[in-house]
Amino acid sequence: MHRQFSLQPFSRHYSHSTHPFLDFLDFDGSEPTSAGEPSAAAHIVVRPAERAQLLDVLAAYKDAQNAGTLLTLTFVTVNDYLWLLRAVSQELSQLGRSCLYYLAAAVSDFFLPRQRMSEHKIQSGKGSLHIEMDQVPKILKPLVAEWTREGYIVSFKLETDEALLVPKARQALARYGHQVVIGNDLHRRKFEVVFVSPKASAPRADQGESVPGEHYEESWLRIDLEQHPQKEIEEDIVSELVKRHQAWIAAASAASA
């Protein structure tokens, strides 16, 4: 699920603003016609310097398409997102523990309810503009408790004040009872994140927000961008989550055996 016009898998490498694809296409050697127009037979070719990367991206894109492993769903408003997530998670709940939810969309915390929206464009010239926005409903609660009770749910917590990162992540786990919060600091998120999760021995979150800190564990994941400037931290996040998800499936089988 992605917001319409956000960067997307694969094509994200070719942002029109920062890496425009028209810049690395050329006409091949055939002579232009007298008017300087390309002839009807002209071929469009990729510049040599860009070929290797585009081959990789294109191959990965076609693999995913052919294998049918990527379904993209578009939303625009917070409302769209919440309804879509509910429908998807209710369907996927059939998969039980095999399903992992990676809830990375940076959904806004506040929204303007439809009944308070202006029918027409707001006229300026009347001084300043006052807006009162409501809180977006906390979707994790019904997701965990009702829609997909067995899914492995990974949520994200972005902060700008590093001191709040771990406390807010623990608070979310205590409140919603899901499996992992990945905390990241706005300025350090490209090379450092923290996985916060309940300890195996921890009481389930039905106790609400009173679960004390010793019931959670943190593990930090850092990459060295100076050594590996092309590396993306998401690769390591995903590997770590796959490991944890598999252990979690195995634990359930062991318990029921």
Place this chain on the structure above:
Amino acid sequence: MHRQFSLQPFSRHYSHSTHPFLDFLDFDGSEPTSAGEPSAAAHIVVRPAERAQLLDVLAAYKDAQNAGTLLTLTFVTVNDYLWLLRAVSQELSQLGRSCLYYLAAAVSDFFLPRQRMSEHKIQSGKGSLHIEMDQVPKILKPLVAEWTREGYIVSFKLETDEALLVPKARQALARYGHQVVIGNDLHRRKFEVVFVSPKASAPRADQGESVPGEHYEESWLRIDLEQHPQKEIEEDIVSELVKRHQAWIAAASAASA
């Protein structure tokens, strides 16, 4: 001048969301290697159905690049935009009447002053959010009166309430004293706009907002999208403006002769 990540000339035909370019690239006929990977010698080719359009777009793009007729300037905030426009218009004022300003950027009417911005991410969980935004300074006033006194200035007025369109356009001309306002209705803007301008006999706008309606003239421009679904109204807007701009240059030469 364009906001970063907005659609841009040429590449706008290939939005990643609605017409993704990766979808019309293919590997050529050479055999994939056993792993299903393209071989190192594979060529990337454009699908036949997309070739003609891409040839046109690419040729036009390269023409503009080679001729040096398109300079793109990026802004992010309203503040960036205002300072950039001031600097550009002050430089271009050397061109006198030869310079036309097509001010189509839909700059917001309100903004949040830096001193009222939160240092850290705003915490939710404290109920609703109140925002008070200030009006963005009206840039047309100094643009017309100070920065580029002789430029031919075209501004835009978008409304959702059609009854306001012509009155608001006239009001802008009365207030700022520039040459043309192009009015458009949000729902009809792809096929209908109105040019509002002062009549040749009209008093200059130094009289402020008291200039009555009979001093302005409107001319409507409409295109028939059912007959010509590919047509874009901007083509006709630009032709009309070129005509008006040339007449306006000629009138000044005649007056001074």
